[in-house]
Amino acid sequence: MIKIGIVGGTGYTGVELLRILATHPHAQLTAITSRKEDGVPVSQMYPSLRGRVDLCFSSPDKADLNQCDVVFFATPHGVAMAQAPELLANGVKVIDLAADFRMQDVAQFEKWYGMEHSCKDLLSEAVYGLPELNREQIKKARLIGNPGCYPTTMQLGFAPLLKAGLIDADRLIADCKSGVSGAGRKAEIGILFSETSDSFKAYGVAGHRHTPETIEQLQRISAEKVDLLFTPHLVPMIRGMHSTLYAQLKDSAMALTNEELQKLFEDAYRDEAFVDVMPFGSHPETRSTRASNILRIALHRPSNGRTVVILVVQDNLVKGASGQAVQCMNLMFGLDETTGLNHVPINP
Template identity: 45%
Template sequence: MFKIGILGATGYAGQQLVWLLYNHKEVEIVFLSSHSYSGYSFSDVYPQYDQFLQNLCIDIHNVEKKLVDIDLLFIALPHGKSFEITKKALDLGVKVIDLGADFRLKSSASYEKWYNLQHECIDLLPDSVYGLPEIHRENIKKAKLIANPGCYPTASILALTPILKHQLIHPNSIIIDAKSGVSGAGRKASIPTLFAECNESIKAYGVAGHRHTPEIEQETSKIYGQNITLSFTPHLIPMNRGILATCYGNLKEKCSQESLYKIYKDFYENEYFIRVRKNLPETKWVKGTNLCDISVCVDERTGRVIILSAIDNLIKGAAGQAVQNMNILFGLKETEGLEMLAMTP
């Protein structure tokens, strides 16, 4: 049994981690930590765990004392909050999977520009591994520090990777239009995510300046082999969870729908969590799962390709991907604890 701790356990992503790991056969949850609910039982915060998980949430100071008791620390905190504890964990030989943004960008200057915050662990950036398993599996196996991707980047990068690998589109023609459920904003009290504010409405936000933009550009540039500048616009929609990303690009030459479908099927042939579908993706068919559904369409009239992908933002876009990374890191069956399908209705 591998021993793990979760820092930021009472946020939505943290709770999703607890939910997944509680049913995982190969791990033991040693501690749960929460800034807002220190001293409370986890089941007081999330009553579905009553009589099943009675752990008291501990504060950050007790986390530091307990690092010697674990093999892996999951960090589910806002950006800027992971630096100090990550250093301490790594110094003690504890592996770290950070669900936040602090180690995703390889350039500290880019981080400081987009997050308006000084990076305090520049020395760790060269060794951090971007934890998108379908792209970086071999590096994840050897990692000590894994930067779990953001939810929008996960959906967008997985959608674009095959066509970028084959260099079939003009790299600077990419436009990503993505929509997310309200849980993507986290569990904090916020006027824009109140029911009366977001229900019966849809809105764009972070237009021409969302912080996931450099993350998507960084990874797609690596895949394509040259710098990519793209347009990314996220939207908030009135549902609990799910992301639908619609990605557009100008084809370099004529391609048939079937040829592109085959490229995608072949590329993801051995990926359990990727389903390349002829039907258009819908968030309800991936809700509550670690799956990513992708479809590719050719608009012959305009010479554009349109790729759509759907994920659950809290699972494949956060906690499920973190568990997938953990499984790879520890040499476990990659699908362990993640083999669930969507529930309907």
């Protein structure tokens, strides 16, 4: 059994880790910290876990995370970088669901997250936890920067085309839509039911933290300079993310048939348990991934055929966060990658 610690288990990615790990056959939940909820049973705060998780939250001071095999950070940005060095020194693996170890470019990190990076030494060994693009490194990693929810969809959607050099790398447009749980479990007016229900809006159009993260990763697989216009929107639904990606085919690629385009994606993801390439022209719904680790992709090529429209859906809390983190953990501990992640999406 893998002894598991969770730092900051009161948010949505924390409770989603608990949901997944509660039935993971090799997971032994050992400690879950929350300064504010010290001593409170997890199942009191989350009645959905009554009878399934017996732990109490404990103050970070009291929890002995050093005895864990792996610690997940489901915390605000900045927490993991402060605690990771000691844990790693004690032989504990670390998976950070926040942004501390996602970006190699410190300047970009500090600009977008408004804080100094206190743990630059570890960045070079930190591995970006997107298994479909980075599997071998994850297997050997001690320290994972788990991808952001939006970047997961953008990378898996653009990657096959970028790798093949078929599209203008500097004209990528991603029009993305997220459920409200992506904003976290915070006491803020802006995400109240009465403020978000029965309405729709864009936000952060001038710039969003997930842009530099995505560009950094896409640049690794593109021979040409990547540029990305990313527009996030808020959808009145709890879970779910839908990215509508627009890629301009190069003149030299205009002869590509739709069948060849489709095959490119099917080949890219043929062996992936958690990426489903749907038939050409499909319209995936976010609910077809609800509460599961699957991500679905469908291709379109409307109008004059110059623009490839890639539709990508996932559950932002699973493949977009906690499920992906467990997928990484499975790889890091030599387990089958799908262990504990076989949830069938909830429909309706």
